[in-house]
Amino acid sequence: MLPSRSKWFPISAVLAASLLTIAWAADEVSEGPKTAIEPRAKPEANKNPVPRANIRIDSTLVLIPVTVTDALNRFVTGLDKENFKLFEEKKEQEIISFSSEDAPLSIGLVFDCSGSMGGKLEKSREAVAQFFKTANPDDEFFLVQFNDTADLVQHFTTSLEEIQNRLTFTQSKGRTALLDAILLAIDEMKKAKNPRKALLVISDGGDNSSRYTEGELKTRVKEADVQIYAIGIYEPTGSRSRTPEEMAGPGLLTEISEQTGGRQYPVANLNELPDIAAKIGVELRHQYMLGYTPQNTQHDGKYRRVEVKVIQPRGLGPLRAFWRHGYYGPPE
Numbered sequence: 001m002l003p004s005r006s007k008w009f010p011i012s013a014v015l016a017a018s019l020l021t022i023a024w025a026a027d028e029v030s031e032g033p034k035t036a037i038e039p040r041a042k043p044e045a046n047k048n049p050v051p052r053a054n055i056r057i058d059s060t061l062v063l064i065p066v067t068v069t070d071a072l073n074r075f076v077t078g079l080d081k082e083n084f085k086l087f088e089e090k091k092e093q094e095i096i097s098f099s100s101e102d103a104p105l106s107i108g109l110v111f112d113c114s115g116s117m118g119g120k121l122e123k124s125r126e127a128v129a130q131f132f133k134t135a136n137p138d139d140e141f142f143l144v145q146f147n148d149t150a151d152l153v154q155h156f157t158t159s160l161e162e163i164q165n166r167l168t169f170t171q172s173k174g175r176t177a178l179l180d181a182i183l184l185a186i187d188e189m190k191k192a193k194n195p196r197k198a199l200l201v202i203s204d205g206g207d208n209s210s211r212y213t214e215g216e217l218k219t220r221v222k223e224a225d226v227q228i229y230a231i232g233i234y235e236p237t238g239s240r241s242r243t244p245e246e247m248a249g250p251g252l253l254t255e256i257s258e259q260t261g262g263r264q265y266p267v268a269n270l271n272e273l274p275d276i277a278a279k280i281g282v283e284l285r286h287q288y289m290l291g292y293t294p295q296n297t298q299h300d301g302k303y304r305r306v307e308v309k310v311i312q313p314r315g316l317g318p319l320r321a322f323w324r325h326g327y328y329g330p331p332e
Helices: 115-132 160-168 178-191 214-223 244-259 270-283
Strands: 034-038 062-069 075-077 084-088 091-093 095-099 107-112 140-146 150-157 197-201 227-233 266-267 286-290 304-310 318-325 327-328
Touching: 062 304, 084 095, 084 286, 091 140, 107 115, 107 178, 115 160, 115 197, 115 227, 115 270, 140 160, 140 178, 150 160, 150 178, 178 197, 178 214, 214 244, 227 244, 227 270, 244 266, 266 270, 304 318
Parallel strands: 107 140, 107 197, 197 227, 227 266
Antiparallel strands: 034 075, 062 075, 062 286, 062 318, 084 091, 084 304, 095 286, 140 150, 304 327
16 A cells, blocks of 8 residues: 555555556656556367456545646646546546555566567667666566567566566567467466556567457456556558558557556657656656545446546646546446
8 A cells, every 4th residue: 555645544455446657757856746857378278268357446445546747748746635636437536545655566577579579679678677777676577578479487576687687588589479468467467466557568569479359458458457558669661561460559559558547659769768668667656646435336347437637736837647547346
């Protein structure tokens, strides 16, 4: 549970309907309101499909992490509870807990090592190293690598060296099982110790080898208590022959990341990779956590849409909030 900066109410069990978003951190933080900068088996062998990691709120408190940015896409920190309004299915909810403190994260790295990543592996490793520089000592990480298949090569660990050592020996080959890799990572996240969870996907294109479908992935993403960030290393359209799946890759990553409150960032220049990864890490430390008890007490298991609005403080330009789009209510 997050430590209290303002008022924070202890609870025994909370499943966070969470959000983490990517924003550009160009300036350092100062005081006050400011800007600162396992894969699916073949159908005939799939007797034991991967179980789902669902968000279903069975306690009385729902937690919504929120990121706020200004017109230049820089983080806005120093806001208070009074600067936020929160709605569920268009009905305003009372915010009963509020915090903006940093807290440990459980993070899954989903790393593309397909054949097309050959000349991009070095900068991708550097990106992970820069991302790690922003880590909290109590964070935990795991690593999924994928080419023809998706493999969990490092279970949860607090040792950054273990992850980096695994990446050191990574070689590029084969096709791209991107969908299977994300689903495997979502499943592994069920073992997370921290309430805040995120995936960082680093890939250079769309899927061409997975056994799961896009529809299955979208459903699982909507249900899972995981926020997805994607760094897409794309070649210009027409620069080489690309399959329809590869052409659809950027759109797919954008859709699933935004559903969780995250974003997908395309990269044209490999030298930008480490900087973008570091900014994602900084963003993870600049969130507001809003908690509320839903007025809807029905146990119907239905998806409930959430909206967050920011009350504009004086002296700041237009602000924008990013949050997870919703959660599943308690089952019948």
